[in-house]
Amino acid sequence: MKYTLFVFLIYCFFVQVNAQDSTLIRRIYDEALLRGHAYENLRQLCKDIGPRLSGSSQAQMAVDWSYEKMQSYAFDVVQKQAIKVPHWERGTTESAWFKESTNNAKLQKLQLLALGGSIGTNGLLEAEVIEFKSLSDLQNAKRQSVEGKIVFLNKPMDAAQIQTFKAYGACYAIRGNGAVEASKLGAKAVVIRSLGLPIDKHPHTGSMHYQNDVPKIPAAAISTQDADALSKALSSGKVRLFLELDCRDFTDVDSYNVMAELKGSIYPEQIITIGGHLDSWDTGEGAHDDGAGVIHCLEALRILKELGLKPTHTIRVVFFMNEENGNQGGKQYAEWCLANGEQQIAALESDRGGFAPRGFGLDGPDQFLDLIQRFEPTLRPYDLHIFEKGYGGVDIGPLKEKYPGIPLFGFIPDSQRYFDFHHAPSDVFEAVNKRELELGAAAIASFVYLLDLKL
Amino acid sequence: MKYTLFVFLIYCFFVQVNAQDSTLIRRIYDEALLRGHAYENLRQLCKDIGPRLSGSSQAQMAVDWSYEKMQSYAFDVVQKQAIKVPHWERGTTESAWFKESTNNAKLQKLQLLALGGSIGTNGLLEAEVIEFKSLSDLQNAKRQSVEGKIVFLNKPMDAAQIQTFKAYGACYAIRGNGAVEASKLGAKAVVIRSLGLPIDKHPHTGSMHYQNDVPKIPAAAISTQDADALSKALSSGKVRLFLELDCRDFTDVDSYNVMAELKGSIYPEQIITIGGHLDSWDTGEGAHDDGAGVIHCLEALRILKELGLKPTHTIRVVFFMNEENGNQGGKQYAEWCLANGEQQIAALESDRGGFAPRGFGLDGPDQFLDLIQRFEPTLRPYDLHIFEKGYGGVDIGPLKEKYPGIPLFGFIPDSQRYFDFHHAPSDVFEAVNKRELELGAAAIASFVYLLDLKL
Secondary structure (H helix, E strand, O other), X not given: OHHHHHHHHHHHHXXXXXXXHHHHHHHHHHHHHHXXXXXXXXXXXXXXXXXXXXXXXXXXXXXXXXXXXXXXXXXXXXXXXEEEEEXXXXXXXXXXXXXXXXXXXXXXXXXXXXXXXXXXXXOOEEEEEEEEOOHHHHHOOOHHHHOOOEEEEOOOOOOOOOOHHHHHHHHHHHHHHHHHHHHHOOOOEEEEEXXXXXXXXXXXXXXXXXXXXXXXXXXXXXXXXXHHHHHHHHHOOOEEEEEEEOOEEEEEEEEEEEEEEEOOOOEEEEEEEEEEEOOOOOOOOOHHHHHHHHHHHHHHHHHHHHOOOOOOEEEEEEEXXXXXXXXXXXXXXXXXHHHOOOEEEEEEEOOOOOOOEEEEEEEOOHHHHHHHHOOHHHHHHHOOOEEEEOOOOOOOOOHHHHOOOOOEEEEEEOOOOHHHHOOOOOOOHHHOOHHHHHHHHHHHHHHHHHHHHHO | OHHHHHHHHHHHHHHHHHHHHHHHHHHHHHHHHHOOOHHHHHHHHHHHHOOOXXXXXXXXXXXXXXXXXXXXXXXXXXXXXXXXXXXXXXXXXXXXXXXXOOOOOOOEEOOEEEOXXXXXXXXXXXXXXXXXXXXXXXXXXXXXXXXXOEEEEOOOOOOOOOOHHHHHXXXXXXHHHHHHHHHHOOOOEEEEEOOOOOOOOOOOOOEOOOOOOOOOOOEEEEOHHHHHHHHHHHOOOOEEEEEEEOOEEEEEEEEEEEEEEEOOOOEEEEEEEEEEEOOOOOOOOOHHHHHHHHHHHHHHHHHHHHOOOOOOEEEEEEEEOOOOOOOHHHHHHHHHHHHOOOXXXXXXXXXXXXXXXXXXXXXXXXXXXXXXXXXXXXXXXHOOOEEEEOOOOOOOOOHHHHOOOOOEEEEEEOXXXXXXXXXXXXXXXHHOOHHHHHHHHHHHHHHHHXXXXXX
16 A cells, blocks of 8 residues: 555656646747747848858857857856867859850850869869769769769759658768769869759759869859759760859868856756857858757757746857868867866757757667657657657767767757758748747757756 | 467568558659659649639639649549539729828728628728727627727737647637627728738738628738737727728639549449648639648549559549638538438548648547557658547538548648748748648558558
């Protein structure tokens, strides 16, 4: 009988705790949806500042805006971490045309963007085009067929993938390694089909790299529509491509990660890091990538403070700089934490856009999977249903090496529209839906609230 | 030992069946995403025809287009069911202004749409405005405060609701019954705050009704932005409103439900009906409401046929006419089925927009809930996770009375953006995302495939 009573009391305790959690999470959502700051803050970041590539004046404006915004919310600590970041600029000339070999063929303009980090063409570059459907096709080609030509890598993202990030992952190496592989065979430049799912006119830029022992050649992405047009032209004869880019690298510059904290009431020395990246590519407005992510996390911290919730552990929002072309923010943050003797106990990243939330993925030990799966009954009424193993994020990734065993969580919104906008001129404020953005902030605030409570 | 073997064989059988199902569902998604017709068909319906209010020439064009499209797919049966539908037209004059009572106050224009079914104003109608925050506030008001005035019903949809349809449901009666309740107290007209979630300039129309013993008064919806402006003006003094509408009813006209079938290979006499509504409001292009729904179902049937799948039962797609202002299509379809001695064994409706799919709701006996919950493991890899009790839809609703116990299924896409577009000028083709639409068609095709197999 005593045992039964004990079990009953334990049961009541948990029901009570869960009921309290549910009430609090309802308050979090009310704050986000009825009195939220997320949409207006994203508007300021996108419209008053715009795209924010590392090393640009807009990136510095974004640092200043973030620092002032965090101070305006009177968080316990607001600080900047000085870091060095790369500085690459697109320049002012970025053009390409192609011409078929038939009589009277006209120049046809291509919509393109240099890939981030590419060298310029040093004037007009002209060569015959050779198309490959994959990186391995290029790698298996003979030097004599490639030498002196412009390589066109035309691999479409696989629209049949339900998770669009898988389709992206399968094409990622084309953007990153295309220039090196083409140059190894003597190509003069490389042009890739944009890593985007729709067939449209927006080219998608992104990072690429060179290799020390391989000559650098220019690299650019053309729109999916133009990739189809160029491929069609190539199917009926030889095609020449004319390319002019004056993008270039400058020396590294000073920049900052910007951060704010709510101090832990019981374990202030134990830190949960949540964040996204403040930098963006230099086209569009970096609205989904990753304006939404930093605004999500800022809004989550604002809501927890506004509701008077005292976290057990310290919760720190970090706006990372330079995720897009170097990840210096993420790398130097992890080093800085360790050098300062900080205890980093968990981290969460939002870097998959401001779409309707679906759940959270875990990169870390299984015990944390058990933990977050216990959140599901509380969060399911908010349309959150994914609590599974997954990926954390680029910015928080370096914490893994410095803090072995740390759980990294990735916020998972619906991914279907992400590659309409990713790294493209279409990634503007208007592409973000107000409710979807607010629900993301509320989902993250709720998850962090539960994580802090149960860790 | 024999028992163990038996259990093992049964287990193998089910594993085998599930593996076959999984392969087929993968093929359904490949067809929808790689070779789909949904997006182009929706473009034709929205751009070549446009909005399709019952009784309009566009509604007839849509009937003809649908019939020809179904015939082009060479389904087993393509037919039209003749029905009578209401015919209301917005007319050519639809304007409103308000004026504050201060000296030198100027007329301020309101963005508005007459509610469907409203009478016109018979010239310019002018009166003082009185605001109510809810229908019950109006019902509790004294006649002397309302008589001779224009009633302004200003209840915002509750943005804190996670399921936006719940927020809509809580405001629905304002649009439907506002005119009757205002007229009972002697009001000259009623103007409502649009049933839309964003604060923007798009008014949202929709159906309303009159009551035989209560004088008819004009009814219109103003945009949420204008509702806020009008409310603000009222908070600082008297406001007069000027309203002119020349909308009117005509006599009922002939129209059609349009349908196509794949005949059942084993039980051809048992019919699974799937559909949406072909008519739309006369603003925007009826893209989400309900172009997406009819295209979903047409595409689902096309995919099943294209893959050579022979359904066990007959699967019939119905494009219902007149869901928006009378539901004559739904009512007369149910009567027609019964009169023809048809066996209707299940029905599914898509009428919640072309957004990313989340699952299916059931309006019907519990045994069918058990059935569809067994679909979850097979459909979960496709991001479908809702399999629960819910609502079927307006068009298939009348089948319930004629076929007691019939399970009605409602397709559930993400609802967050729906009330940005619902019944508004913003509901255009461009508001529908290609992948989200295609995934909806694939989800429905997969669900219907499993339903047919397991029923």
